[in-house]
Amino acid sequence: MLDNNQLLRFTTAGSVDDGKSTLIGRLLYDSKSIFEDQLEAIESTSKKKGHEGVDLALFTDGLRDEREQGITIDVAYRYFTTPKRKFIIADTPGHIQYTRNMVTGASTANAAIILVDARHGVIEQTKRHAFIASLLQIPHVIVCINKMDLVDFSEEAYNKVIGQFEEFSSKLLVKDVRFIPISALLGDNVVNRSENMDWYQGAPLLHTLETMHISSDINKVDARFPVQTVLRPQSEEFRDYRGYAGRVASGVLRKGDEVTVMPSGFVSKIKSIDSFSGEVEEAFAPMSVSITLEDDIDISRGDMIVRSNNKPEAQQDIEVMLCWLNNSPAKPRAKYTIKHTSNEQKAMINEVLYKIDINTLNRSTEDTEMSMNDICKVRIRTTKPLMIDPYRENRTTGSIILVDDATNETVAAGMVV
Amino acid sequence: MSKYYLNYLDELESEAIFVLREVWAQFQNPVILFSGGKDSIVVTHLARKAFYPSKIPFALMHVDTGHNFPETIKFRDDLIEELGVRLIVGSVQESIDQGRVAEEKGKNATRNALQITTLLDAIESNKVDCAIGGGRRDEEKARAKERFFSHRDDFGQWDPKNQRPELWNLFNGKHFEGEHFRVFPISNWTEMDVWNYINRENIEIPSLYFAHEREVVWRSNSWIPNSEFLKLDEGEEVVTKKIRFRTLGDITITGGIESDADTVEKIAQEVSAMRQTERGNRSDDKRSETAMEDRKKQGYF
Numbered sequence: 204m205l206d207n208n209q210l211l212r213f214t215t216a217g218s219v220d221d222g223k224s225t226l227i228g229r230l231l232y233d234s235k236s237i238f239e240d241q242l243e244a245i246e247s248t249s250k251k252k253g254h255e256g257v258d259l260a261l262f263t264d265g266l267r268d269e270r271e272q273g274i275t276i277d278v279a280y281r282y283f284t285t286p287k288r289k290f291i292i293a294d295t296p297g298h299i300q301y302t303r304n305m306v307t308g309a310s311t312a313n314a315a316i317i318l319v320d321a322r323h324g325v326i327e328q329t330k331r332h333a334f335i336a337s338l339l340q341i342p343h344v345i346v347c348i349n350k351m352d353l354v355d356f357s358e359e360a361y362n363k364v365i366g367q368f369e370e371f372s373s374k375l376l377v378k379d380v381r382f383i384p385i386s387a388l389l390g391d392n393v394v395n396r397s398e399n400m401d402w403y404q405g406a407p408l409l410h411t412l413e414t415m416h417i418s419s420d421i422n423k424v425d426a427r428f429p430v431q432t433v434l435r436p437q438s439e440e441f442r443d444y445r446g447y448a449g450r451v452a453s454g455v456l457r458k459g460d461e462v463t464v465m466p467s468g469f470v471s472k473i474k475s476i477d478s479f480s481g482e483v484e485e486a487f488a489p490m491s492v493s494i495t496l497e498d499d500i501d502i503s504r505g506d507m508i509v510r511s512n513n514k515p516e517a518q519q520d521i522e523v524m525l526c527w528l529n530n531s532p533a534k535p536r537a538k539y540t541i542k543h544t545s546n547e548q549k550a551m552i553n554e555v556l557y558k559i560d561i562n563t564l565n566r567s568t569e570d571t572e573m574s575m576n577d578i579c580k581v582r583i584r585t586t587k588p589l590m591i592d593p594y595r596e597n598r599t600t601g602s603i604i605l606v607d608d609a610t611n612e613t614v615a616a617g618m619v620v
Numbered sequence: 621m622s623k624y625y626l627n628y629l630d631e632l633e634s635e636a637i638f639v640l641r642e643v644w645a646q647f648q649n650p651v652i653l654f655s656g657g658k659d660s661i662v663v664t665h666l667a668r669k670a671f672y673p674s675k676i677p678f679a680l681m682h683v684d685t686g687h688n689f690p691e692t693i694k695f696r697d698d699l700i701e702e703l704g705v706r707l708i709v710g711s712v713q714e715s716i717d718q719g720r721v722a723e724e725k726g727k728n729a730t731r732n733a734l735q736i737t738t739l740l741d742a743i744e745s746n747k748v749d750c751a752i753g754g755g756r757r758d759e760e761k762a763r764a765k766e767r768f769f770s771h772r773d774d775f776g777q778w779d780p781k782n783q784r785p786e787l788w789n790l791f792n793g794k795h796f797e798g799e800h801f802r803v804f805p806i807s808n809w810t811e812m813d814v815w816n817y818i819n820r821e822n823i824e825i826p827s828l829y830f831a832h833e834r835e836v837v838w839r840s841n842s843w844i845p846n847s848e849f850l851k852l853d854e855g856e857e858v859v860t861k862k863i864r865f866r867t868l869g870d871i872t873i874t875g876g877i878e879s880d881a882d883t884v885e886k887i888a889q890e891v892s893a894m895r896q897t898e899r900g901n902r903s904d905d906k907r908s909e910t911a912m913e914d915r916k917k918q919g920y921f
């Protein structure tokens with residue numbers, strides 16, 4: 204495998220039975236990423252269930268309940284590698300709790316594959332998925348029009364779906380949308396080019412995933428370094444060493460850069476950027492390094508080192524698009540722990556500005572109760588300032604989660620507006 | 621194309637280091653679960669990198685079934701000395717002697733399931749609030765659903781249907797007294813990634829992974845090593861073969877494969893051409909289709 208190969212993370216979305224699991228099974232199977240014993244195991248399960256042939260969907264439907272009920276209940280991760288790239292798939296279920304699970308899978312994805320059944324065209328569920336993809340700012344969206352075999356591989360059916368999709372997606376913020384007609388069951392345009400659809404000039408799905416440009420998916424402009432922990436070795440050799448350990452969230456930091464530590468505002472210069480293998484001249488996202496500064500300043504976990512001429516905003520009143528993830532609804536004016544990069548504070552949801560009906564994209568200012576899967580714009584007040592950027596500019600410094608102190612559960616995910 | 625991107629191994633490494641540092645920041649008393657296998661060796665190597673120039677700030681915990689390869693124990697002790705970290709051993713033999721668990725009976729008896737009790741006892745008595753493991757999502761279908769930060773209740777149990785959502789890189793390790801977390805820094809690595817990384821980083825691994833001559837018996841589709849614990853069945857015969865192990869577990873259940881691969885590079889080549897998953901040779905996973913899920917719910921690694 205080439206040493207400069209990149210990693211691409213993608214998520215799959217579609218309604219129940221649109222063929223998500225079959226598609227992933229097909230990708231793994233045709234790219235020879237399935238082992239014999241795995242194949243044997245699903246062959247025997249397929250037989251037990253009375254399926255003819257191998258049910259490729261069984262590769263991803265992992266847990267006992269899922270296999271028994273034939274559904275996908277949670278996010279499952281799959282891996283495969285081609286000579287061009289390594290892929291991580293977040294396979295998310297299409298029905299119950301779809302918003303919660305898709306939001307989870309989408310949060311780290313470079314690309315989203317949205318499946319549409321060619322017979323049914325764009326349905327409400329498709330709109331929800333496209334909306335979530337835009338809300339989570341997934342850089343690339345691939346709409347796969349599946350089950351083309353059931354519509355005689357007709358170009359007309361394909362164009363109809365494109366028309367329907369473009370009609371409503373013009374209202375959304377998706378940067379890069381592509382359309383591919385496929386048959387997950389038969390393999391057309393998944394890994395291999397379809398022989399049944401001469402009229403389609405574009406690339407098959409795998410080739411699209413292998414070649415799409417992802418280096419610019421991370422913000423390389425705004426240098427942000429959230430401090431995770433301070434390294435203070437006890438050894439003689441490194442007695443005076445004080446390294447700030449963390450992962451570059453965005454941008455590039457160089458030795459000698461003038462930096463500001465937030466929220467304190469102290470200014471210093473980067474003395475060294477260290478890793479186990481030695482010093483490096485520069486560090487960029489998403490590298491994990493340890494930084495030392497020229498001056499002895501008091502820095503701890505939760506602080507952020509940034510370049511002095513480009514700072515995030517330190518804010519205590521934050522507007523976020525919040526997705527509620529928990530069974531119990533949000534309690535009015537209740538206190539939560541807010542987690543933002545390595546920072547953690549107490550927070551209160553001060554005001555629900557509106558709720559989005561994700562079927563119509565209409566905003567409601569009347570119904571402002573937040574239950575599982577609801578998406579609302581809210582105003583949050585924190586006990587101390589957070590160093591934030593808008594989510595659309597920075598997925599790392601623009602995202603937060605809320606933890607309920609009574610249960611310790613992660614109850615909401617938010618994107619800074 | 622901008623020069624500012626990482627290749628996939630560097631990205632996986634950076635992610636794992638990030639996770640290890642989160643563990644250190646979020647927990648009081650974390651340990652690395654060290655089995656002596658390649659995955660926990662890689663995790664330990666990553667911990668070294670994550671905290672350099674400090675020492676690894678965690679103890680290593682080994683659940684000792686008493687059915688070890690002697691090579692594994694030697695490797696473990698040498699590594700502990702080199703790193704200067706503390707070793708905690710949970711002994712399955714002691715759990716048996718104390719009547720906490722009963723030895724399985726019959727031909728296919730193993731101590732595999734007994735480890736759960738010993739592990740949970742060791743976690744409790746050492747007040748461990750986070751056990752870092754080398755589990756990977758590509759290993760097994762139940763593991764494909766694991767979070768990086770995986771919550772365990774005060775009985776040490778995993779509830780796969782009620783896991784905390786994990787978004788971006790915001791890991792929530794909050795827990796109540798008596799509960800703990802399992803954290804898997806190399807969740808996103810595949811077996812191939814592990815070998816490529818061992819090769820690139822020149823990480824030392826036990827000699828058992830390299831092809832060597834050994835007395836073995838052909839049983840459930842693999843070469844089971846001869847040892848003091850092995851009881852021969854009728855028709856079974858001890859032979860000498862050149863083999864190597866793809867994973868390391870108890871000497872009683874870990875099957876070897878015939879191989880000439882005697883360097884990491886050759887192993888990586890061999891693995892990339894394999895048509896069987898690594899756990900395909902482990903009889904503990906073959907007991908039923910959901911064997912791993914069932915054990916994991918109870919508190920298994």
Ligand SMILES: Nc1nc2c(ncn2[C@@H]2O[C@H](COP(=O)(O)OP(=O)(O)O)[C@@H](O)[C@H]2O)c(=O)[nH]1
Nearest residue numbers: 218219220221222223224225260350386387388
């Ligand atoms: N004819 C046809 N059937 C398909 C295709 N893709 C999936 N299916 C079938 O549609 C059903 C649902 O597929 P599955 O992958 O489980 O859908 P999921 O719920 O989105 O994961 C199964 O019976 C599949 O065999 C396709 O391209 N053509």
Ligand SMILES: [Mg+2]
Nearest residue numbers: 223224274275
């Ligand atoms: Mg499915």
